[in-house]
Amino acid sequence: MALPVAQPAEVLRAWQKDDLYEKQLADYIARLLPSHHAAKSVPISSILYKSFTTLKDLQTLGEEYSGIVQVNDSYYKLPSFSSRLLSIFLSAFGENFTRKLLRNAEKSIEKNGSLRPEAQNVFLVLLKALTSMIPQIISIHRALCYMNGGPIEIGKSMTGIDYVHVRPAAAAYYAHLRLLGVVTLIHSFMSCGQSFYQAKKYMDQMREIPNEVDSSKSCVACLEEMTQPCVLPCGHIFCMQCCYGALETCALCRSQFMKNNVVPLMNYYPGEFK
Template identity: 25%
Template sequence: MSASSSHLTFPRAQQAQIIRANQRDLFHVSSLKEQAESVLRAWLGTRRVQRLDKELDVFVKLLYFGLTTGRATQTLGEEYTDIWQYDSRSGSLPPRLSWRLSFIFLSICPPYLLAKLGNDRTFVARKPELASCIKNVASILRIASEVNLAIFYLKGSYYDPIKRLLGVQNLSSFPENPHSKPPSYAILGVMIGVRLIYRLVQSLKSQESQSRDVSVTLEAEGAYLDDKSIESVIAMQGVEDESVKRAEDDEGTALDVERIPPQLRQSRNCALCLEERTDSCVTECGHLFCWNCIVGWGREKPECPLCRQALSLAKLLPIHNL
């Protein structure tokens, strides 16, 4: 029996099946990434693993979807809900190799490249106009993804915008039950639509207020935290690509590190990277860390890694004498 005639006997996958399949895939990708991080942390150290977080995420997704979708087999999420991908335009089941590779590449690589270039301070400084354009493209893609999700909850065809672009849907091996009505997720689509409209209105209001404010106080007068400008402190947020700094080269301390006895220097180690602290800062709960380490940690988990108290990156306090 040909593929085009065989898939006609199978109903389209229901919304609940597609949603559960995607949630299951996200769970397995996250679990695989955590296991890879634990292995790399033992080899490279916490600080280096934090800098390679985006690359590790791309590698794990390429590995997961390459060994499943790339080989024309079900992902673990699709196997869990027993659904299959097929090309609704050509009727091929499974989709052609060219589609499978296109789906994997377009789903993973463009978001990574946009985020990488947008957070690269050297690239932003050299080509600010292009960097601004890249950030705008990334924002447009995020909005398009939310619009696609709203349409999916209303109509239930394409959960992923790349699949909508390529025309790939899902079939279910479970026969339809004429006596039961599948659950509706239309209310979620309406809520996402309302949120998008609200954000659009807020964005328009923000642009209008900025156009009225002819002079920006921060740029005109300058604002400083201790002896550092606010701009330089904010710029320190993009720490993923910075090289490891030696304690002797730390400009964020008033101490002469080289004259500190070795026994005391051991007590200055950061609990996250296990190396001597640089650009030391203190949390609200009183624990000391490297600025780069605690910022990287706080982006993933908003809690102190030692006492688990709530952590706010905006309330980190630079320390120059410890």
């Protein structure tokens, strides 16, 4: 007899516990690394934590707390070693790897002399919009998990990993979690729409003034002309509205930062030192 599929609330509870333990481990690792390599503590902690649990066919601390176990799409067997290894890689490096692919695609388009300038601008802006929507794509996946169940991490979904409940009685489906999923989904789609709107607005500006628009003077987070530039601890520069607003990690290198570490640049104008 097959075990019951894990309820979304149990999967979420396990993910929250594991995320807490990984962040604590990342803090310890960051203290051992030089300051300019501190950002690497996050993927290192994720790999170490999952290598000693998931990769060895053991429950993580969060999964043990919630009483759930990883299974493959048959719901009868544990995931294969290759599936678990790939899910760990995607969890640790998937987002950064995707961003690098998009940046490489931007560079390829910039160097492609066979494309017309108008088409080149369209592709570049769409790629920038897609890059800015990566957090929203993650949120959409998470919202669907709140509503329909399944693993919170995209890497597990891509490798066919799911969860079953191993305790005698499965937890009830919480109505408020479904509501949270709906609200998260609406907010994510609105954010994606805003990114496309900003991309279209930027394309219209380039179409109207094709020789005067300088992308080096635009904030890569909101795709608008940079006003009141601020620098993050990692060295990347964004407009003040983004730094003190929606951004929680650097849009370029994904380094986490605190709002009180943002430094306004009073006499700096983007592009003036080119």
